[in-house]
Amino acid sequence: MTVPAALGGQLLVARPRLDDPNFHRAVVLLLDHGDEGAFGVVLNRPVPVEVDVVLPEWQDAVTPPSVLFQGGPVGLDGAIGVVTAPPGAVLPPTVDRLVGPFSLVDLDSDPADLAGLVTGIRVFAGHSGWGAGQLEGEIEEGSWFVVPAEASDAVTDDPTTLWRRVLRRQGGDLAIVSTFAEDARLN
Template identity: 70%
Template sequence: MADALDGRLLVASPALGDERFARTVVLLLHHDDDGAFGVVLNRPLPVPVESVLPTWQEAVAAPGTLFQGGPVGLDGALGLVTIPDGAELHAGVSRLAGPFGVVDLDADPGEGPLGVTGIRIFAGHSGWGAGQLEGEIAAGDWYVLDADPADAVTPQPDALWRRVLRRQGGALAIVSTFPEDPSLN
C-alpha cells in the first residue's frame, strides 16, 4: 500500500470507534512503511486565523478560521495549499502529494503570488505509526477515496463527510445518509 495513499482521503466509516475521528475526512499528505501523516479537513475551530497568524487572514479560504488537523501536535500550525497543475510556486510553497502541498507560515504571504488556488491553516495533525493505518483500513474503520482539490478548501467543511460519500455513488452514497446517532431511528 505504501505511497499509494499520498494525496488520498480517509473518510471515517460509521463503525469507527474513535470519537476523535467520528465523521471526519482526512487528507493523507504522506504515507510509507514508517506510518502516515495527514490533516482532518472538516473540523473548523471557532478561532479566526488572524488571532494566531494575522498576516495570513486575507490569504486563507473561507471560512477564515483555524482547523483542527488532528489530535497530534496541537501547539503547531500547518499551512495546507492546493496547487494547480503547472503552477510556478513561491519559494515558501512545497508540493507534497498531487495537487496538495504546504506553505511556510513564517513567510510573508504578501511577498508575491504563491502559485496556489487555496490555503487552509491547521492546528495539529493526524498521525499513524507503522502498520497502524493499514490495520484500521482492514478493520473497516476508513474508506480510502480519491480527493478533489476543492475538498481541502471547501467553504462548507461541515458538509464534507456526506458530500464526499455521496459523490461515490452506490453503497457509499447510502452510507452518507447514516444518522449520527442510529439509536434515534
C-alpha cells in the first residue's frame, strides 16, 4: 500500500485487529501530517468529565456531549480545542486554521469570540502523535484504514458509534468491516 504524501484532514480508522487499547476501534482525525510526523485526536473517546471541571468558560460553547474527549495517549495533562468552520469563514486570530474545516482554538481565549463563526467545538485531553515515518509504517503494516473526514465527524453527537458509521459510509468491503464483532477473534 502506498501512503499518500499528506494525510492532514483525513481519518485514521483502526482496523479490527489493532489491539492497542489506546486505539482499539479508534477514529483519529489527523490535524497535521508531514515529514516530521503526524498529530491528531481520537474522536470517539468521550470521558465522563464535564468540560466545566477544567475549562468552565467553555462548557456552554462546546458541542454536545459537553464532556472532555481523550484525544490520545500523549500529553494527557493538556487540553486541545478543535473547531469546525465553513470554508472561507473569517475566524479570529485565536483560531489556527489547519486543513479543510478543521482548526485549533486557543483555549485561553474567550469562547464568545467564536459565536456564529464555527459549526462545532470540542475539547480534547491529550492527543495522538507519531514520529517521522512511524504512521506511514503503521499504515503499511495494515493497522489503519485512511478515509476522508467530514466536518461532522469531529463534533458528532454520538461519538460511540462513529467507528461503525465512518466505515459503513465508505461502502464495499469497509461497510462489511463495520459489522465485525467488537472482539476480532469472533469474526
